[in-house]
Amino acid sequence: MRMFLYDARLYFWLISMQIRAQWQYKFNLFLDIVTYFGVTALEIISLLLFFIPFPTLLGWKVGEVALLGSIMSISFGLAELVGAGIDNFGDMVRRGEFDRMLLRPIGAFTQVIGSDFRLRRLGRITQGGAGIVVALWFLPNLHWTLTKVLVLSIGILSGTVIFVAILLLGATICFWTIETTELTNMLTYGAREMLSYPLTIYNLVLQRIFLFVFPVAFGTFVPACYILGRPLPFNMPGEVAFLAPVIALIFALIASQIWRLGMRRYQSTGS
Amino acid sequence: MFRFYCEVARTAFRRQAIYRWANLAGLATNIFFSAIFSYIIIGLFHVRPSVAGFTLVDTLRYTWLVQALLMIIIPFGWTDLMLTIRTGEVVTDLSKPCNFYWYWFSREVGRNGYYILFRALPIYLAGMLFFKLGAPAIGPNWLGFGLSVLLGTMLGIAYRFLYNIVAFWIVEARSMITLAQTSALFFTGSYIPIPFLPPWARSIVEWLPFNGLMNLPSQILLGKISGGTFWLEVARQVGWVMVLTCGCLLLTRMATRRVVSQGG
Numbered sequence: 131m132r133m134f135l136y137d138a139r140l141y142f143w144l145i146s147m148q149i150r151a152q153w154q155y156k157f158n159l160f161l162d163i164v165t166y167f168g169v170t171a172l173e174i175i176s177l178l179l180f181f182i183p184f185p186t187l188l189g190w191k192v193g194e195v196a197l198l199g200s201i202m203s204i205s206f207g208l209a210e211l212v213g214a215g216i217d218n219f220g221d222m223v224r225r226g227e228f229d230r231m232l233l234r235p236i237g238a239f240t241q242v243i244g245s246d247f248r249l250r251r252l253g254r255i256t257q258g259g260a261g262i263v264v265a266l267w268f269l270p271n272l273h274w275t276l277t278k279v280l281v282l283s284i285g286i287l288s289g290t291v292i293f294v295a296i297l298l299l300g301a302t303i304c305f306w307t308i309e310t311t312e313l314t315n316m317l318t319y320g321a322r323e324m325l326s327y328p329l330t331i332y333n334l335v336l337q338r339i340f341l342f343v344f345p346v347a348f349g350t351f352v353p354a355c356y357i358l359g360r361p362l363p364f365n366m367p368g369e370v371a372f373l374a375p376v377i378a379l380i381f382a383l384i385a386s387q388i389w390r391l392g393m394r395r396y397q398s399t400g401s
Numbered sequence: 402m403f404r405f406y407c408e409v410a411r412t413a414f415r416r417q418a419i420y421r422w423a424n425l426a427g428l429a430t431n432i433f434f435s436a437i438f439s440y441i442i443i444g445l446f447h448v449r450p451s452v453a454g455f456t457l458v459d460t461l462r463y464t465w466l467v468q469a470l471l472m473i474i475i476p477f478g479w480t481d482l483m484l485t486i487r488t489g490e491v492v493t494d495l496s497k498p499c500n501f502y503w504y505w506f507s508r509e510v511g512r513n514g515y516y517i518l519f520r521a522l523p524i525y526l527a528g529m530l531f532f533k534l535g536a537p538a539i540g541p542n543w544l545g546f547g548l549s550v551l552l553g554t555m556l557g558i559a560y561r562f563l564y565n566i567v568a569f570w571i572v573e574a575r576s577m578i579t580l581a582q583t584s585a586l587f588f589t590g591s592y593i594p595i596p597f598l599p600p601w602a603r604s605i606v607e608w609l610p611f612n613g614l615m616n617l618p619s620q621i622l623l624g625k626i627s628g629g630t631f632w633l634e635v636a637r638q639v640g641w642v643m644v645l646t647c648g649c650l651l652l653t654r655m656a657t658r659r660v661v662s663q664g665g
Contacts, residue, residue, distance in 0.1 A: 158573050165576035169583045176592040183452040183597050184445040316430050324437050331444035 137240045144240075145247040152249050159249060166253035174261060190328050193268025198354045199326040200261030201282070205289030205349050206322045207254030213294040215245035217318075219301035228396075238393065242301070278357045281371045288378035289349020293318065295378075295385035296344060302385075305392035317344070325350050330363055337363055345381055348374045405499060406507040413511030424519055427472070431520070432527045435468040439532050453596045459623055462537045463594050465528035466619040469521040470550070473513045474557035474614050475585050482565035483574050495657060502562065502649045509558045538622045545631060546622040552638045553618050556610065559645035560585065566649070569656040590616040596625070610645060613638035 152159060177199065181192035190198075210217075219242060222228045231241045266272070300314025321344065329337050329351045340347045341364075348370075355362050356371035417424075439461055446457040455463070471477070482505060485491040495501055528534045538546065564581035568574040586592060588611035595606055595616045606612055617634055620626050626634055 155573075158576075161573075162576045165580045168580050172583060172587045172592065176587065179593050179598060179602075180445065182599055183449075185448055187441065188444040188447055316433055320430075320433050320437070323434065327437075327441055328444075331440050333440075 137237055141240055141243065144245070148247045149249060163253065166257075170253065170257040170260065173257070174264060178264075188328060188331050191268070193265045193272075194354075194358055194360075195327060196261055196265035196268060197358070198328065198350060200258045200265055201286060201289070201354055202322060202326045202350045203254055203258030203261055205286045206293055207251065207258055208286070208290040209293030209297065210254060211247070211251045212290070213243060213297040214248060214251065215243045216294070216297040216301045217314075218246055220304045223304050232396075239389070272358070281353045281356045284375050285349055285353025285371065288374035289346065291375075291378040291382050292344070292346055292349050293321075295382040296321070296346070298385045298389055302389050302392040305396050321346050345377050348377050402499065406503060409504060409507040410511035410514070413508040414515050415511075417512050417515040418519075428520060428523055431468055431471065431524050432531075435465055435524065435528060436531060438464050438468070439528075454625065455594065455596050458534070459625075460594060461528070461532055462534050462623060463590070463596075463619050465525055465532070465534060466537060466622060467589075467591050467594075467615045469524040469528075470553070470615045470618065471591065472516045472520045474553055475582060475589070475591075476512075476516075476561070477582055477586075479561050479582075480565065480575065480578055482562065483568040483578065486565075486568040500650075501653050501657065502646075505562055506558055509561070510554075513554055513558075538624060542622050542624050545626075546618055549613075549621050549635060549638065550618040552635070552642055553614050555642050556613050556638065556645060559642065559649050560610070560614070562649045563645065563652065566652050566656060569659070585611050585614060588612070589614040590619070596620070607634075608637070610641040613641055 174196075177196060178192060185191075187195055219228075222242070222245070228238070231238050234241065296318055297314070300317060303314065321340065324332065324336070325340060325346050329340060329347050352362065352371050352374060356368045359368075362368060362370065442460050442464060443457065446460070450456060485494065494504060497504060525534075525537075529536075564578050565574070567577060571577065588606055588609050589595070595603060595612070598606060617626070617638060621631065621634075
């Protein structure tokens with residue numbers, strides 16, 4: 131426990147250092163934010179435009195798809211905020227920076243996740259927030275209860291944990307291959323893009339993969355179905371939405387075991 | 402001089418061919434995302450058979466065509482020129498005994514040649530394999546497509562040159578580049594097929610330079626643009642190619658006059 135608190139304090143030290151550094155370049159930060167809003171606006175607008183000629187996407191109305199996409203944006207945004215350092219892990223290994231981290235008497239994982247924190251990544255979370263507002267505008271009859279709010283929050287948190295775990299798995303591959311980032315991008319950005327739409331539009335193999343292998347759907351699709359009162363595929367009862375944290379934790383545990391395995395095997399790049 | 406530019410293009414082609422694994426990974430990513438878009442389109446078309454004269458198969462073909470042309474016309478994340486400006490390497494290119502714009506143009510032509518063979522064709526073939534697209538067109542449409550895609554490529558090269566050359570004035574141009582690329586992608590049908598836009602929006606988008614990038618060649622190949630409209634569209638495309646190219650040449654002259662090399 132004391133070790134954990136120590137790591138947490140260290141993590142906040144590392145990121146506050148980077149926030150101060152980025153704050154020095156205010157004009158760049160401003161440009162980044164403007165860009166981000168532009169890109170986000172285009173994404174939301176194109177979703178809305180699709181629903182002018184088409185009333186529904188396999189029965190899902192525009193507000194419902196927007197809600198699903200927003201939940202995804204928020205949890206992915208949180209994961210990106212925490213785990214961006216993991217995303218650059220390939221470079222770190224190649225340049226030999228990781229060796230330096232291993233020499234320090236501090237957990238390597240804390241240093242990796244604390245190594246890259248970008249304020250502009252707050253943008254995606256803002257996008258999720260804006261998306262939820264748009265979604266609620268289109269869904270005036272949606273009945274909210276306390277349990278639904280609870281399901282939404284644990285869903286988002288579980289989604290974040292699952293995405294960080296996937297990023298970690300991707301980084302772990304670098305221990306073996308040194309270079310693979312492009313393929314991990316497919317898993318993270320691809321999963322984000324796919325799960326921004328109802329899982330049921332994909333074929334059954336893909337549905338099973340995102341429910342039972344990389345359980346991203348438990349962070350987004352399953353809670354969205356619970357909130358909207360929609361049936362789940364494979365005859366699962368809606369209440370499995372409450373299992374999301376358990377599934378996320380199991381997945382994270384597996385990922386961290388694989389990470390440890392990779393660490394033990396790591397032999398530096400020797401360049 | 403022309404021989405020199407050809408040689409530049411050939412070198413660029415060969416340089417690109419070195420990154421075989423990167424191309425393979427990029428190819429896999431392009432195909433994966435095209436497949437996601439296809440699933441969404443299939444899901445949407447469940448409620449009605451056609452929109453604005455586009456059936457499900459037309460729309461799938463359009464989507465795969467646009468994705469196939471992507472790396473040729475709007476290579477995402479292309480900051481090659483900006484990086485040479487930032488590092489100061491640009492000075493070597495500026496002192497070459499040739500026109501700076503046409504030098505980059507030739508380089509990009511060579512790179513595009515590589516991407517036609519090893520990116521565009523495999524992507525569309527993958528679409529034919531996974532989503533049973535079939536060939537996108539017969540006979541004469543290919544002629545019109547050939548002309549239009551050539552103009553689209555010229556437009557694309559001029560456009561990427563323009564949003565990179567701002568680096569002479571703004572040192573950190575990365576976020577502007579993202580915005581430039583994203584809006585071009587949006588207005589040329591990569592986010593949503595242009596024919597799906599409401600009529601008033603379409604009539605605006607058709608006059609923008611972006612229309613000639615990927616939307617127009619794709620629609621021509623699918624045979625959606627006929628007779629008289631074809632020549633009007635091509636004329637608009639030619640107009641924009643000339644405007645953007647002149648812009649490039651002009652900005653190059655302005656930039657070289659005030660160039661201050663950074664780094665050393």
